[in-house]
Amino acid sequence: MDNFEEVMRKYSDTVYRIAFVRTGNSHDAEDITQDVFLSYIRAGKTYADEEHRKAWLIRAAVNASINTVRSAWKRHSGGQLNENEGRTDENFHRIETRSVVYSAVLKLPEKYRTVVHLFYYEDMTLAQISQLTKTRENTVKSRLRRAKDILREKLEGVDFDV
Template sequence: MTELSLRTRESFDAVMRKYADMVYRLAYARTGSTFDADDILQEVFLRYIRADKTYNDEEHRKAWLIRITVNCTRSFAASAYNRHRDLSEPDENAGAEDPALKAAETKSDVMKALLELPEKYRTAIYLFYYEDMSVAQIAKSLGTTETNVKTRLSRGRDMLKEKLKGVEFDV
């Protein structure tokens, strides 16, 4: 990938393709559904193009996209439909095959355990271990304090250790 311009207008498509996986995975990690992640991915990049802003550097752009993704999933969760949808209710897409969920069920205990964490722990763990973001970066992206992020990471790790007997964390 060649270097992307920090001016959004000049390389929307290139930016989208560069960050699509990141946005999609984060959306998936937060919602646990690839169907929702599909919608959120579209929404994030529509907001990106509409914002048409200039970024200080690539890190700024990445953080912006992460924040928008978090906001989109939050809005999604708070939407009229999802706000009143109990977790116990069957999802309207339950009949359709969700490849990621299938993967979670059949291939990876780690993914399954992660998706079972409360959302705030899940997001922090995901950004820290998958996106290799620092505590400070996560705090900025989530609009919270570093202490909070550390707490979430710590509690998330504890929960994961409970779920995944014998798992080791390098931090």
């Protein structure tokens, strides 16, 4: 799939959702989506198959999301993304009012959210997440376990199959 517009159509939701779950707001998610696809153009790489292309875009989205959250500006300006109170973001409010599960995920500490998303939404294995986030597999495993513990407390009656 060399057609850029097709790539955007196919993966923009994927990139945006990774950004949103980490940052918790549409503005940053859109910025990150934009940056990821600009980076994609700049990289000008060819990919062995669609899995590689998707992996590249996911990695770029994860990295861009982490950078955004960690940025000095965010830290100093009080843009604490763990605290979603008072947000006027439309996506956030839609989630808050219509989704108990996603809303609970958004309230997790940042470092857990991405792991949860990649594992449960992108169906990635712990090893794949480890490789993609450059984090030790045991760390990924413990983050996922901890996230599930927190979610179990908040989401009574919801089963975690895995």
